Amino acid sequence: xxxxxxxxxxxxxxxxxxxxxxxxxxxxxxxxxxxxxxxxxxxxxxxxxxxxxxxxxxxxxxxxxxxxxxxxxxxxxxxxxxxxxxxxxxxxxxxxxxxxxxxxxxxxxxxxxxxxxxxxxxxxxxxxxxxxxxxxxxxxxxxxxxxxxxxxxxxxxxxxxxxxxxxxxxxxxxxxxxxxxxxxxxxxxxxxxxxxxxxxxxxxxxxxxxxxxxxxxxxxxxxxxxxxxxxxxxxxxxxxxxxxxxxxxxxxxxxxxxxxxxxxxxxxxxxxxxxxxxxxxxxxxxxxxxxxxxxxxxxxxxxxxxxxxxxxxxxxxxxxxxxxxxxxxxxxxxxxxxxxxxxxxxxxxxxxxxxxxxxxxxxxxxxxxxxxxxxxxxxxxxxxxxxxxxxxxxxxxxxxxxxxxxxxxxxxxxxxxxxxxxxxxxxxxxxxxxxxxx
Numbered sequence: 001x002x003x004x005x006x007x008x009x010x011x012x013x014x015x016x017x018x019x020x021x022x023x024x025x026x027x028x029x030x031x032x033x034x035x036x037x038x039x040x041x042x043x044x045x046x047x048x049x050x051x052x053x054x055x056x057x058x059x060x061x062x063x064x065x066x067x068x069x070x071x072x073x074x075x076x077x078x079x080x081x082x083x084x085x086x087x088x089x090x091x092x093x094x095x096x097x098x099x100x101x102x103x104x105x106x107x108x109x110x111x112x113x114x115x116x117x118x119x120x121x122x123x124x125x126x127x128x129x130x131x132x133x134x135x136x137x138x139x140x141x142x143x144x145x146x147x148x149x150x151x152x153x154x155x156x157x158x159x160x161x162x163x164x165x166x167x168x169x170x171x172x173x174x175x176x177x178x179x180x181x182x183x184x185x186x187x188x189x190x191x192x193x194x195x196x197x198x199x200x201x202x203x204x205x206x207x208x209x210x211x212x213x214x215x216x217x218x219x220x221x222x223x224x225x226x227x228x229x230x231x232x233x234x235x236x237x238x239x240x241x242x243x244x245x246x247x248x249x250x251x252x253x254x255x256x257x258x259x260x261x262x263x264x265x266x267x268x269x270x271x272x273x274x275x276x277x278x279x280x281x282x283x284x285x286x287x288x289x290x291x292x293x294x295x296x297x298x299x300x301x302x303x304x305x306x307x308x309x310x311x312x313x314x315x316x317x318x319x320x321x322x323x324x325x326x327x328x329x330x331x332x333x334x335x336x337x338x339x340x341x342x343x344x345x346x347x348x349x350x351x352x353x354x355x356x357x358x359x360x361x362x363x364x365x366x367x368x369x370x371x372x373x374x375x376x377x378x379x380x381x382x383x384x385x386x387x388x389x390x391x392x393x394x395x396x397x398x399x400x401x402x403x404x405x406x407x408x409x410x411x412x413x414x415x416x417x418x419x420x421x422x423x424x425x426x427x428x429x430x431x432x433x434x435x436x437x438x
Contacts, residue, residue, distance in 0.1 A: 022370060022371040022372035022375070022402060022434075022435070022437045023351075023360075023361065023365070023366055023370055023371075023372055024350035024351060024370065025333065025347055025350040025351075025367050025369070025370055026230070026231075026232055026350065027223070027230075027232040028332075028333040028347065028350065029084065029223065029232075029235050030079065030080075030235075030333075031077075031079060031083055031235040031238065031239060032232075032235065032238065033333045033334075033335045033369070034077070034079075034335070035238075035242065035247055036335070036369035036374065037335040037336060037337045037345070037369055038075075038247060038337075039247070039248065039249055039252065039369070039374060040337040040339060040368065040369055040374065040377065041337045041338050041339060042248055042252055042260065043252070043374070043377045043378060043381060044337070044338075044339040044340070045057045045058055046058060046067060046252070046255055046381055047381055047384065049067050050381065050384055050385050051384070057069060057070055057073055058070070061256075061257035062257065063257060063391070064389065064391060064392075065255065065385075065389055065390050065391030065392075065394070065395075066255060066256060066257040066391055067255055067256055067257065068256065068257040068258055069258075069260065074263035074264075075247070075260070075261075075262050075263060076262070076263060076264045076265075076266060077262050077264070077265045077266070078265075078266045078267075078268070078305070079265070079266075079267055079268065080267075080268040080270070080309035080311075080312040081267070081268065081270045081312055081313055082267055082270060082271065082272055082273075082276075082277065083234065083235035083236040083238075083239055083280070083281075084195060084196070084197050084221075084223060084234045084235045084236065085195055085197040085221045085223075085233075085234025085235060085236030085237055085280065086195075086217060086218060086219065086221065086234065086236040086237070086276070086279065086280035086284075087235075087236040087239075087273075087276050087277050087279075087280035087281065088193060088195040088197075088236070088271075088276070089192055089193065089194070089195055089215045089217050089276060090192060090193040090271050090272065090273040090276050091189040091192055091212065091273060091276075092189065092190055092191040092192055092193060092212075093188065093189060093190065189212045190211070190212070191211050191212055192211075192212050192214060192215060193271050194214060194215065195215070195221065195234075196223075196224040197221035197222060197223055197224065197234040197236075198221055198222055198224070199216070199219050199220070199221055200219075200220045200221065200222055200233070200426045200427070200428055201426065201428075202425070202426035203219045203220055203221075203426050204216055204219060205219075217276070217279065218279060218280075218283075218284055220233060220234075220237050220424060220426050220427060221233070221234040221236070221237065222234065222428065223235075231428045231430065233427065233428065236280040236281070237280075237424070237427075239265070239280070239281050240280060240281050240282070240284055240285055240424075241419065241424070242261075242262070243261070243262070243281055243282060243285065243297065243298050243300055244285050244288060244291070244295065244296070244297050244298070244415065244419050245259060245295065245412065245415055245416055245419065246258075246259025246260050246261055246295075247259075247260050247261070247262065248260040249412075250405075250406040250407075250409040250412045250413065250416075251374070251375070251378050251405055251406060251409070252378070253409040253411065253412040254391055254393050254394055254405070254408070254409055255381075255391065257294065258294040259294060259295060259412075261298045261300070262298070262300050263300065263301065264300060264301040264302070264303070265277070265281065265300055265301070265302050265303075266303055266304070266305050267302075267303070267304045267305065268304075268305055268307055268308060268309050268312060269304070269305065269306055269307060269308040269309075270308075270312065270313075272304045274302065274303075274304070277302045278302060281300065281302060282297065282298070282299065282300060282302075284423055284424075285297045285419065285423045285424075287422065287423075288418060288419055288422045288423050289418075289422070290418055291414075291415050291418055291419075292411040292414045292415050293411070294411070295411070295415040313327070332346065332347065332348045332349075332353065333346070333347050333348075334346050335347075335367075335368075335369055337368075337369075342368060345367055345368045345369055347367045350367075351365045351366070351367065352364070352365055352366065352367055371402065371435075371437075372402075372437060375402050375405070375437070378405070382394070393408055393409060393410065394408070400438055401435065401436050401437060401438055402435045402436070402437050402438070403432065403435035403436055406435065
């Protein structure tokens with residue numbers, strides 16, 4: 001059985017200096033919101049498992065106090081747009097014809113199928129009108145350093161999906177080069193789609209040369225924020241991290257026998273490159289080794305759908321192509337979790353929508369997917385379980401702060417340390433006092 005979780009909303013992230021420890025959602029980009037909502041769902045499912053409810057997605061593991069996923073489950077992540085950062089550095093060819101054929105329902109559950117090898121649709125009318133080319137102009141805000149006029153078309157694909165030329169090698173320092181000026185078949189690369197995500201300190205940096213040589217690929221990047229530079233890594237980088245460490249985070253690893261991985265990532269109809277997605281999500285970590293038992297670099301399936309999300313950035317830009325004014329990221333985020341209590345969560349600028357300045361530090365201002373609230377849910381879960389049934393990582397020492405609980409997840413921390421050492425050495429980490437809440 002496949003359980004999808006998705007991200008559709010393009011929102012903002014905020015500098016760490018503007019935040020309160022654990023209270024605010026610093027990063028409200030859709031991928032991050034979707035992942036935190038998913039963690040909330042996992043916490044609820046562990047509650048059901050601890051109460052011995054048969055409808056939980058978890059079953060008892062082989063070790064005391066640990067649980068594992070039912071073997072018939074897989075998780076598919078859908079995003080209406082390519083993740084910001086490395087995956088969005090896409091070659092712009094002389095002609096552009098995106099392979100956007102719909103994904104079959106059984107695709108993610110068949111491990112024998114290679115990424116990019118989707119069955120052509122029997123009814124071409126189901127491809128969201130791909131027979132009629134749709135052309136649009138995408139313009140960034142005037143004055144933006146990365147501003148460049150971009151032109152993209154979604155044309156009709158006559159011969160079914162194209163199997164991409166995907167490199168299987170790890171992105172080395174020598175390969176951190178500008179996008180090549182030719183594509184397979186000697187098609188000329190005239191430019192690239194540029195990302196507003198900036199290289200983190202310690203990385204090589206972009207050359208900023210004209211045309212296709214503007215960006216270096218394979219680098220860690222931070223998201224653009226309001227005012228001071230944000231410390232939030234790009235969604236491409238975070239998805240690559242989750243593909244090694246799992247989507248459950250450090251806290252839930254106390255109760256799980258193995259990480260919870262995605263089986264597939266599906267991107268909606270938008271500017272897209274299979275090679276860039278593979279490089280960003282898996283290629284950079286391909287040579288990471290010596291990970292603890294249960295952890296590993298996953299060969300997640302990556303594919304593009306022919307479905308165009310009506311409220312996606314590209315769709316809105318198309319409708320407003322001749323309109324006045326400009327498009328700007330929204331400071332609001334909407335999340336939904338399959339939980340019985342208050343499944344919907346709407347935030348604005350990192351706090352629950354409607355929060356006044358006076359109420360910012362109050363309980364009522366916190367999002368249900370903030371770090372503090374997820375930690376509260378985790379503590380509530382532990383309180384529902386008899387201490388003699390806790391795993392060793394929680395029984396053998398007294399833990400109080402969020403930071404202490406995270407650090408005590410030894411296997412997760414060992415895997416994270418190996419990933420940083422071998423692939424993501426420049427990853428920006430939050431200050432220790434940022435996680436010192438109880």
